[in-house]
Amino acid sequence: QSALTQPPSASGSPGQSVTISCTGTSSDVGGYNYVSWYQQHPGKAPKLMIYEVSKRPSGVPDRFSGSKSGNTASLTVSGLQAEDEADYYCSSYAGSSVVFGGGTKLTVL
Amino acid sequence: EVQLVESGGVVVQPGGSLRLSCAASGFTFDDYTMHWVRQAPGKGLEWVSLISWDGGSTYYADSVKGRFTISRDNSKNSLYLQMNSLRTEDTALYYCAKDEDYGSLDYWGQGTLVTVSS
Numbered sequence: 001q002s003a004l005t006q007p008p009s010a011s012g013s014p015g016q017s018v019t020i021s022c023t024g025t026s027s028d029v030g031g032y033n034y035v036s037w038y039q040q041h042p043g044k045a046p047k048l049m050i051y052e053v054s055k056r057p058s059g060v061p062d063r064f065s066g067s068k069s070g071n072t073a074s075l076t077v078s079g080l081q082a083e084d085e086a087d088y089y090c091s092s093y094a095g096s097s098v099v100f101g102g103g104t105k106l107t108v109l
Numbered sequence: 110e111v112q113l114v115e116s117g118g119v120v121v122q123p124g125g126s127l128r129l130s131c132a133a134s135g136f137t138f139d140d141y142t143m144h145w146v147r148q149a150p151g152k153g154l155e156w157v158s159l160i161s162w163d164g165g166s167t168y169y170a171d172s173v174k175g176r177f178t179i180s181r182d183n184s185k186n187s188l189y190l191q192m193n194s195l196r197t198e199d200t201a202l203y204y205c206a207k208d209e210d211y212g213s214l215d216y217w218g219q220g221t222l223v224t225v226s227s
Binding site: 003032034036038040045046047048051052057087089091092093096097098099100101102103 | 144146153154155156159166168170204209210211212213214215217218219220
């Protein structure tokens with residue numbers, strides 16, 4: 001049950017694109033197509049942004065997209081907006097458990 | 110509208126016990142696996158435990174195994190977390206969350222704060 005690895009920070013200017021990586025192992029990210037991404041604003045509960053690697057829940061803008069290659073998943077935010085500034089966490093199903101990444105603070109410059 | 114409301118968080122001494130509750134509404138509670146996830150102050154999310162729709166299967170993070178027990182009462186649309194032998198490192202905001210599909214947590218409560226301190 002080791003945490004997934006995310007960069008601690010990422011940044012981009014409004015309108016730009018930014019990609020956040022999430023690296024696990026063949027026991028979690030690489031072994032299942034059940035990677036999720038969550039957005040968390042300060043003092044708020046996490047919000048599901050991406051599930052099953054690349055699917056968006058209803059209401060999530062299509063500026064948010066997900067992908068996976070091997071043991072690494074990625075979240076891309078296109079057309080950055082000020083309200084995208086938040087902490088982002090990846091997670092993966094790991095066969096009877098869930099493992100989260102350490103989180104990435106996204107700053108919109 | 111889906112709502113998850115946690116309660117039971119307090120200040121407790123190391124070695125103490127506590128039971129957290131989560132009241133669910135707005136969805137068919139007994140159709141879904143439920144989770145507890147915690148977040149220590151200023152830190153990231155940590156998965157704690159999950160329970161299947163019927164309570165027949167439960168799983169725990171290594172950090173809480175043997176000390177915490179997850180349970181549910183589908184007749185009351187409620188989820189619980191019994192926390193024993195509490196340690197200072199258990200201090201965190203505890204969220205309950207609904208599982209849409211294999212760990213995709215689509216709804217979260219606002220959390221209840223547990224502080225373990227002497």
